[in-house]
Amino acid sequence: MKMKTEVYALAVVLWLCAQTLGALAQDNIHLDSGWSPEDSAMVSEIHDHILGQGRCVEDLRVLCKDIGARLSGSPEADDAIVWGAKTLREAGGDVRMQTVVVPHWERGEVERAWIRLDGGEPEPIRIRALGGSVGTAGIMEAEVSVFSDFEGIDTLGPNGLNGRMAFFNRPMDPLMINAGGAYGGAYEQRSKGAVKSAEHGGIAALVRSLTHALDTFPHTGGMRYEEDVRQVPSAALSTVDSRRIAAWINEGRNVRIGLEMGCVLHDDMAQANVIAEWTGSEFPDRYIVVGGHLDSWDIGEGAHDDGAGIVHSIEVLRALKAIGYQPRHTLRVVLFINEENGNNGGKTYAQRARERKEWHVAAVESDAGGDAPRGWSIDATDSGTEAVRAWRESLGGYGMGDLRRGGAGVDIGPLKKEMPAGKRPLMVGLRPNSQRYFDYHHSDKDVFENVHPRELKLGAAALTSMVYLLDQLNYDALD
Numbered sequence: 001m002k003m004k005t006e007v008y009a010l011a012v013v014l015w016l017c018a019q020t021l022g023a024l025a026q027d028n029i030h031l032d033s034g035w036s037p038e039d040s041a042m043v044s045e046i047h048d049h050i051l052g053q054g055r056c057v058e059d060l061r062v063l064c065k066d067i068g069a070r071l072s073g074s075p076e077a078d079d080a081i082v083w084g085a086k087t088l089r090e091a092g093g094d095v096r097m098q099t100v101v102v103p104h105w106e107r108g109e110v111e112r113a114w115i116r117l118d119g120g121e122p123e124p125i126r127i128r129a130l131g132g133s134v135g136t137a138g139i140m141e142a143e144v145s146v147f148s149d150f151e152g153i154d155t156l157g158p159n160g161l162n163g164r165m166a167f168f169n170r171p172m173d174p175l176m177i178n179a180g181g182a183y184g185g186a187y188e189q190r191s192k193g194a195v196k197s198a199e200h201g202g203i204a205a206l207v208r209s210l211t212h213a214l215d216t217f218p219h220t221g222g223m224r225y226e227e228d229v230r231q232v233p234s235a236a237l238s239t240v241d242s243r244r245i246a247a248w249i250n251e252g253r254n255v256r257i258g259l260e261m262g263c264v265l266h267d268d269m270a271q272a273n274v275i276a277e278w279t280g281s282e283f284p285d286r287y288i289v290v291g292g293h294l295d296s297w298d299i300g301e302g303a304h305d306d307g308a309g310i311v312h313s314i315e316v317l318r319a320l321k322a323i324g325y326q327p328r329h330t331l332r333v334v335l336f337i338n339e340e341n342g343n344n345g346g347k348t349y350a351q352r353a354r355e356r357k358e359w360h361v362a363a364v365e366s367d368a369g370g371d372a373p374r375g376w377s378i379d380a381t382d383s384g385t386e387a388v389r390a391w392r393e394s395l396g397g398y399g400m401g402d403l404r405r406g407g408a409g410v411d412i413g414p415l416k417k418e419m420p421a422g423k424r425p426l427m428v429g430l431r432p433n434s435q436r437y438f439d440y441h442h443s444d445k446d447v448f449e450n451v452h453p454r455e456l457k458l459g460a461a462a463l464t465s466m467v468y469l470l471d472q473l474n475y476d477a478l479d
Ligand SMILES: [Zn+2]
Pocket: 293, 305, 306, 339, 367
């Protein structure tokens, strides 16, 4: 009997513990710190709506599968502009086009490479020309020198390469927690590698792909030339090929690489930013802009970069309309063109905004992929930053409470430069989990199947919540 009583008492205690833990788990999402009860209810409703009825996954499927890769200047980018306008209209937006002049580069039909080790037979390897590279005008083959940084090549002197190819093999730093930071740290060899090679007598530049993934997929990306420096072809190698080529060279073996690339730069052409506007009830002449970029590189499907940001942004408009919200400030959803190789969409948008003296109180961008949201990067004055930081605990309840100061997005970036001091927008960029983003980024692997549907919806809900919260702020009280 005594035994039974003890068992019963223990069961009651366990039950009470379970209840308490359950309540705590639920309360995590309603901590309310920094939010009014109305804010908590709205953010909860936004999440319920998008997780239950969100359309962003289907939107991304259409953008990736029916249109696909869509580099600026391509017919696919035109198709994406038409699709973006139609989809924003269906979401309830008042849509217009803003003409943007964009570059038109094509990698061309021919893109192949081979390794010749110690004078043996050529072995084909995969390459991807970097965006903007010149072609090879036929076939070229030369010995390769490997560099782990620019200091290594700078010590060679003006003709140190003497007709060889420079291979820049610096990996993304595996010790950095944020993969975006590691990307930023290794990015220079891709953007400036061709100039560095030419300055030292090289005939081409090869670059280790910017990814932590060890596989056979080369990743493209932007590069640039400088005036008065000879333009040499530039291409990415996969991480697997980079590792073995560097090892052979370091063992003292003779490595020659052959290249044939048919890249062409056509004349600039006119494309467009797609803008949906929703007039604010209290401050119709103050703007909150939210967006991502409609263009992508010309390989893969531009699913994470930045199809995810595009469908997140469209969902902001659709969800806020569907739950009957009326914004206080005028809300603009902008699908920017040409982020990848010029940022002319972002620059044009900011120039027009300055000419029309539009006060953009806030700007929000999603261009860091479709993985689960983690937090936000804030580019704002001290008071603007504090206003967002006050929501940290409540945002944390939804898994998006990691707040840092830093760049908010390439497309919205020019707004900061164009606007006078005192009228610069409070800028915020969505920061999803960065760990797998660069596995896909700018490669054939950036396809719809590699975006997790639920994580994509959580990103859309995060972006919509942030736009709602920014619409609640009193911008006259911020400096
Ligand atoms: Zn992007």
